[in-house]
Amino acid sequence: MRRVALPISPLSAEAFAPYGRVLSPSGERDTGREGYDIWIQPFAAESRPRLQIVRYHARPFVVALIERHLHVTEARQPLGGPPAIIVVAEPSDTPPAPETLRAFRLDGEGVLFHRGTWHAIDAYPEHGSHADFLFLSEEATVNELFDNPGRATRRTQVHDFQAAGIELVIDANALFELANP
Numbered sequence: 430m431r432r433v434a435l436p437i438s439p440l441s442a443e444a445f446a447p448y449g450r451v452l453s454p455s456g457e458r459d460t461g462r463e464g465y466d467i468w469i470q471p472f473a474a475e476s477r478p479r480l481q482i483v484r485y486h487a488r489p490f491v492v493a494l495i496e497r498h499l500h501v502t503e504a505r506q507p508l509g510g511p512p513a514i515i516v517v518a519e520p521s522d523t524p525p526a527p528e529t530l531r532a533f534r535l536d537g538e539g540v541l542f543h544r545g546t547w548h549a550i551d552a553y554p555e556h557g558s559h560a561d562f563l564f565l566s567e568e569a570t571v572n573e574l575f576d577n578p579g580r581a582t583r584r585t586q587v588h589d590f591q592a593a594g595i596e597l598v599i600d601a602n603a604l605f606e607l608a609n610p
Contacts, residue, residue: 430591430594430595430596431527431594431595431596432595432596432598433527433528433530433595433596433597433598434598434599434600435492435516435530435531435532435597435598435599435600436532436600437514437532437533437534437599437600438531438532438533438534439533439534440533440534440535440536440538440540442455444531444533445517445533445540447519448517448518448519448531448540448542448543448546448548449502449517449540449541449542449543449546450470450471450540450541451538451539451540452470452504452506452538452539452540452541453538453539454466454468455468456468470504470541471502471541472502472504472541472565473501473502473544474500474501474502474566474567475500475501475567475569476500476501476567476568476569476570477567477568477569478565478566478567478568479565479566479567479568479571480563480564480565481563481564481566481571482508482561482562482563482564483505483561483562483564484559484560484561484562485513485551485552485553485554485559485560485561485562486554486558486559487553487554487556487557487558487559488551488553490514490553490598490599490600490601491596491597491598491599492516492530492549492551492590492597492598492599493589493590493591493597494549494550494587494588494589494590494591495516495518495524495525495530495547495548495549495550495587495588495590496547496548496550496585496586496587496588497520497545497546497547497548497585497586498542498544498545498566498570498584498585499544499545499583499584499585499586500544500567500569500570500584501544501566501567501570501584502541502542502543502544503541503542503548503564503565503566504539504540504541504542504563504564504565504566505535505539505540505542505552505562505563505564505565506539506562506563506564506565507535507536507537507538507539507560507561507562507563508561508562508563509561510554510557510559510560510561511554511555511556511557511560512534512535512536512537512554512555512560513534513535513552513553513554513555513560513562514532514533514534514535514552514553514555514599515532515533515535515540515548515549515552515553516530516531516532516533516548516549516597516599517530517531517533517542517546517547517548517549518530518531518546518547518548519546519547520543520544520545520546520547521545521547524547524586524588525547527590527595527597530547530597532599532600534555535552539563547588553599569584570584570585573585
């Protein structure tokens with residue numbers, strides 16, 4: 430099995446732009462009134478939106494499966510708890526080369542994936558037993574994945590790196606460096 434180590438990149442709007450948007454108030458507000466400001470985010474879904482809370486349990490920092498959604502921009506917002514690592518690759522019609530994947534540390538900031546952005550199915554809590562996320566997707570995509578496990582899907586493309594003989598490992602040494610500059 431070929432092993433590829435993914436370094437963890439600092440999350441910024443510029444670094445994450447090829448994959449989506451960092452969910453944070455920046456730039457001029459879009460609207461608002463006395464007492465609050467509003468920044469509108471470009472969420473898009475072809476079926477009814479689905480807002481859910483997802484708990485990612487602690488697991489080894491190994492990425493086996495990645496997916497991309499064809500009909501929805503997907504958002505993930507941490508709900509407190511420990512920082513967590515997500516893995517992404519730019520939208521493309523074919524699965525990305527392992528070396529093109531990027532790992533980002535979410536520590537309070539959320540992200541909104543572009544339609545078609547490849548991403549690991551899991552998020553990886555940095556420490557502790559789990560990390561909770563507010564997760565915005567669409568019903569048709571979520572239902573297709575969970576109602577028909579193991580079947581071919583039309584709304585999502587999935588790629589299995591482990592089945593292709595590739596072990597993708599998130600470089601945990603980078604976490605130590607981030608915590609101890």
